[in-house]
Amino acid sequence: MIILAATPIGNLGDASTRLIEALATAQTIAAEDTRTTQRLLAALGIDNRPRLIALHDHNEKDRAHDLVELARDADVLLLSDAGMPTVSDPGYGVVAAAAAAGVTVTAIPGPSAVVTALAVAGLPTDRFTFEGFVPRRPGERARMLAELDAESRTMVFFEAPSRTAATLHDMIAAFGAERRVAVCRELTKLHEQVVRGSLNEVAAWADEGVRGEVVIVVAGAERRAVAFGDAVDQVTALVAGGARLKEAAAEVAEATAHSRRDLYQAALAARD
CATH class of the missing domain: 1.10.10 (Arc Repressor Mutant, subunit A)
Structure with a gap:
């Protein structure tokens, strides 16, 4: 079968017992970055030396079939660099191919930056939408945010620290300066920080510079009174x-x- 395994997003202590057991016994691991996987094995004190196959955005389409065929005879453990594979990370193509071929897919659940940020943001969690990485190009970013203006669910975005301030200012243009937001950075790590406030307030904070991995959580639009x-x-x-x-x-x-x-x-x- 194909086994999707969630790995720590920062704190190694979040590695589950199931994950450690799977890493210690795996014969084949498909990994977003094999070097990161080797470092994870070493950090967890695991001396297993499985076959490592690189699986990333640029080769997943070509390798999905081969991995599915491997999984017919033996388990294939699939990892991303951090968090759950397939969630803005490689793996979806393999899962889709496995489902089409009748090969079993299961998961070892664990850390997720999306759910962690949503939980600590202090914004409604009953309904939310994950929008992935914000487009790099300003025009594409502005169009994406404009399309989300009426979205009433809490929205979760990934963003690079160097573009966080620009994205927050584009959110002001799309959603208004008073929309509530939380910028969550370095989740589960030593310098974890959650900055909450209006878009206007948090954008001013981000203008001073942002470091580390960032998740932005934005409140949904209030439903408008319409006859x-x-x-x-x-x-x-x-x-x-x-x-x-x-x-x-x-x-x-x-x-x-x-x-x-x-x-x-x-x-x-x-x-x-």
């Missing part, structure tokens, strides 16, 4: 623009708090 008739009109407009009625009703329901079913039925009746 039901106007909400139905919004659904109709989205459908006229090419959206499917079901998806249009869901999008407007998310933004206005009206019932998705009621919006769907009303918009459907308006077409007749």
Whole structure:
């Protein structure tokens, strides 16, 4: 089978017993960076010398089939540099190929920067969306954030420290200066820090310089008070623009708090 194994995102003490046992007995490990895996084995005092296969963004498409074939006869442990594989890290292509081929996929759960940041941010956790890494190019970044303006769920982003300030300022332009945000850096490490406040306040802090690995957690948009008739009109407009009625009703329901079913039925009746 394919075994996805979560590795520490900072503190080695977060390595689970299951992870240590798997690393100590694995014959084949597919790793985002084999050097990082070797350092992890050494740091955990594991003297196992498994076959290491590099698996990263540039070769996953080519290697997915071979790894799945290996997993038909023996377990293949799949690691990213930190956290859970497939979550903004290599592994998805292998999992998809394994599922298509009928090869079992399981996981050794553990550390995740996404869930850790969400838990400590102090923002709503009942519903959230993970948006991955923010685009590097300013124009693409601004367009992505503009599309998320009406998102009512808490949003989690990865960002490089050198671009954190610029991204926060782009978030001000997209979401408004008073939207709540938490910048979580160096999670589980010695210099862990969570800076909370409005986008305006936290952007001013980031302007002084940010170091370490960063996760940005942003509060969702408040649902706007919209009359039901106007909400139905919004659904109709989205459908006229090419959206499917079901998806249009869901999008407007998310933004206005009206019932998705009621919006769907009303918009459907308006077409007749």
